[in-house]
Amino acid sequence: MQISQQLSHAACSQPFSHLGPIHNKDSLIIRVWRPDAKSITLTWPSAASINDVVLTLNTKTGVFEGEAPTIAEKYVYTVVVSVSAVGQRGNDQGDANLGVNTYRYIDPYQFQEQAYHAVHYIDAAPENLYHQAGAQLVCTDKENMSATRFCVYAPNATAVSVIGDFNQWDGRLHPMQKTSLGFWVLIIPAVGEGERYKYQIKDAQGFELPHKADPVGFSAEQYPSHASKIFDHSRYTWQDSEWMAARNADKYHQPMSIYEVHLGSWKKPENNSEQRYLTYKELGEQLIPYVKDMGYTHIELLPVSEFPFDGSWGYQPVGMFSPTSRFGDPDDFKQFVDRCHQAGVGVIIDWVPAHFPEDGHGLARFDGSHVYEYEDPRKGWHPDWNSCIYDFGKQTVRQFLVANALFWLDKFHIDGLRVDAVASMLYLDYSRNEGEWIPNVDGGNENYEAISLLRWMNEEVYKHYPDAMTIAEESTSFPKVSRPVFDGGLGFGFKWNMGWMHDSLHYISKDPAYRHYHHGDITFSMVYAFDENFVLPISHDEVVHGKGSLIGKMPGDEWQQAANLRCYAGFMYGHPGKKLSFMGNEIGQSREWNHDSGLDWHLLQYEKHKGIQALYKALNRLYASTPALHELDHEHQGFQWIDHGNAEQSIVSFVRYSKDKQQQVYVVSNFTPVPRTHFRLGVKQNSRLRLALNTDSQLFWGSDYATIEHVSSEPVAWNDCKESVEITLPPLATLFYVTE
Incomplete structure (x- = not known):
């Protein structure tokens, strides 16, 4: 196929070999291809000594070309295009003085060496990917002009x-120009922040694919375009230096009470006629x-990476490097994180490196081949979620994912x-039957x-x-x-204790009359409680x-x-492990969570729900202020x-110690509606x-059954302890007694 045919069919993979300045002994041959051009003239606005050059049409190639002195290579030239009819414009950057049938632009193909530079160091470190690939705002090496450098990985494409x-x-x-590393590159001057773009890709057989969003795009539009948008990450000025400087690498000995949030349904705007x-x-x-008033130390956000389907809650992401634009632009999200930090609240985000959806604009069969996913569906297709599984063996995919993890910590100060x-x-056999893996x-x-x-x-x-954390x-x-x-x-720094969650919820859902048959469910977690650094989650998946x-x-x-809910919450806060609870749990939300509607905040007009909310607030404050917890x-x-x-009385009791052993907290949970008076509890030493x-x-909307506020131990052996106290246990309640 001749170069003119390649260009006219958007099938050229080596435009730098045919377009732009090409050395020819003592001069430059400059070639331009514009399908709508009647005539083309080159000008050098910053070099008065260089005369304009009128290009001639090479009838063999369909490309306009002309000769210029070699000195012209040091300066930027502008292409002035005259078209044969109004409306047949290519890249019009708006010069009204030239008339309606003429437009001008700066030729991208005169920045070949600078475009190549994008791929030189990409694989040297994972973070280089988001510094070099995608749409990067740059200045041209000649005359320092504003431009955007595009760089995308599509190794098996025939044209991009x-x-x-x-x-x-x-x-x-x-x-774009294909490089030996499989990246395609091009620098386009005068294209800047906010511009929408995608990639037009032709597969190995030359067939055009659905237009693809940028895998390393920093911002994206919603349906129907799903277009990527050029974004400047250098503009935002952070105000959280105090938080970042004080962020402690030792999370294990610090309180961590996490409020898990789905941003789209936490609350809806008042009088939300626009939905x-x-x-x-x-x-x-x-x-x-x-969150600050409730005493939580961290917010955990369900995935904020751009995703096409609201009903996936973000767990089917397409734009891994772009915060979803449902709620604003990337700087708006930075400001949200910034304000969290200024309020003393950490931010955790859910990150999804396991799989991605098949949406046509996304990563699936990105260049017509399996660039990001395993080719064999026995490894590359997730039957539960009908999604593609990343090929974790490919170095390019591995770098893509590791770079993305670093990206959120870098650009958005995520904790x-x-x-x-x-x-x-x-x-490999996760959710698969024999023969399917x-x-x-x-x-x-x-x-x-x-x-x-x-x-x-x-x-x-x-x-x-080192002061951030990862949670599995x-x-x-x-x-x-x-x-x-x-x-x-x-x-990983931490692991969710799914076993504790399932066992304890199974136990607490039983009628108290039958709980003694299931006593092992509430105690078994302590068999393995210190095998990992656990977070105790009551997450969105449970509601x-x-x-x-x-x-x-x-x-x-x-x-x-x-x-029961209050007793269970108290048991959770007494149990070893960091805490996580999904939004709505803290107000006793009655109905199942629905991502399309806000939480039922109107419930707080009722004393029951106000009481539950007050309990979570009190538990958070007790947990954070009590080292032993x-x-x-x-x-x-x-x-x-x-x-x-x-088991007979469905009561569990344990003691928590501070690091210096000076503080002890005795936690007692009565999981029956029967109050227990004169209940004897062993204590580890003579104490008040x-x-x-x-x-x-x-x-907390409890029965306020009479309890003992202060009690001193006496030398009565009990529970294998030399000392003990006598207390009253209210019905369905957890008590926290702290040594004085």
């Missing part, structure tokens, strides 16, 4: 063009003060990444490539951001998930898909449901059973105890 509003989405006008979302700015004004669906990454080289079901990726990601995160949502007994890589672990709300899981009448969350020395075998919190208090 940049398309956008700046060229009327015409794939013929800006063909819109709160913006990042509005969320900053309303959500952050609420932690909660990694979604880790179990689905670790096991491919064993590893040793014949087993572990995905060595995914394991290697996760270790590398964690190593890079903690190397560059991992539901199996895979060993050492939250242990360092050098110790044979996956390298959707027919599971009902948290309070709806509780048995009994209205009072008993609320009391958080300092040794992940160490055996911080916990000791007092009595785990009292103060009741720090009672979930049955009238402050």
Whole structure:
């Protein structure tokens, strides 16, 4: 195919060989291709000594060309195009003085060497990907002009063009240059921030694919365009230096109470006739003060990476490098994080490296081949979520994911990444029947490539951001998930304790009359509580898909449901491990969570729901202010059973210790509606105890059953202790007694 045919069919892979300045002995041959041109003239506005050059049409190639002195190579030339009819314009950058049939632009093909520079160091470090690829705002090496450098990975494409509003989405006008590394590059001057763009790609057979959004795009539009947008990440001025300087790398001995939030449904605007979302700015004004007042230390956001389908809640991301534009632009999201930090609240985001959807504008079959996903569907297709699985064995994919993890910590000052669906990454047979998966080289079901990726990601995160954290949502007994890589672990900082969540919810959902048959469900978690650095989650997954709300899981009448919830919440805050609770749990949301509507804030007009909210607030403050409840969350020395075998009365009791052993907190949970007077509790030493919190208090809509505020131990042996106290246990309540 001749070059003119390649260009006219948007099928040219080597435009730098045919367009722009080409050395010819003592002069330059400059070639320009414009399908709408009647005539073309080159001008050098900054070099008066260089005469204009009128190009002639090479009838053999269909390309206009002309000769210029070699000195012209040092300066930027402008292409002036005269067209044969009004409206037949290519890239019109608006020069009204030239008349309606003439337009001018700066030729992108005179910046060949600078365009190549984008790919030289991409693979040297993972973070180089988001510094070099995508749409990067740059200045040209000649005359320091503003421009955008486009760089996209499509190794098996036969042609790639940049398309956008700046060229009327015409794939013929800006063909990109293919490099030996599989990246395609081009610098386009005078195209800047806010411009919409995509890539027009032709596969190995020359067939045009659906227009693709930029895999490393920094901003994106919503349906129907799903276009990427050029964005300047250097503009925002952060105000959180105090937070960042004080951010402690030792999260294990600090309180961590996490409020899990779906930004689209936390709250809806008042009088929401437009049926819109709160913006990042509005969320900053309303959500952050609420979280701060409630005493949570961190917000965890369901995925904010751009995603096409609202019903996926963000767990089917397409724009991994772009905060969703549903709520504002990337700077608005930065401001939200900034305001969190200024309020003393950390920000964790859910991160999804396990899979991605098949949407035509996304990563699936990006250049007509399996660039990002495993080719064999037995490894590359997720049957549960009908989505593609990243090829964790490809270095380019591995860099893409690790770079993305670093990107959020770098550009958005995120404090932690909660990694979604880790179990689905670790096991080749996850959710597959026999014959539907491919064993590893040793014949087993572990995905060595995914394991290697996760270790590398964690190593890079903690190397560059030692004061940040990673958290694994991992539901199996895979060993050492939250242990360092050098110790044979996956390298995560924390792991969700899914076993505790399922067992304890199974227990608390039982009628109290039958709980003594299931006593092991509420105590079993302590068998393995210190095998990992656990977070105790009551997450969004527990209040959707027919599971009902948290309070709806509780048995009994209205009072008993609320009391069960309060007792359970108290048990959770006493149990070793950091805490996470999904929005709505703290107000006793009655109905199941619905991502299309806001939480039922009107419930707070009722005393029951106000009481539940007051309890969570009190628990957060007690947990954060009481070293014994958080300092040794992940160490055996911080916990000791007092009595785990009292199945008959469905009572559990234990003691938590501070790091210096000076403070002790006795936690007693009565999981029946029967009050227990003259209840004897063993204590570890001669001490005086103060009741720090009672979930049955009238402050929390409890029965306010008479309890003992202060009690001193006496030398009566009980629960294998030499000393003991006699207290009263209210019905369906958890008590916290602190040593004085």
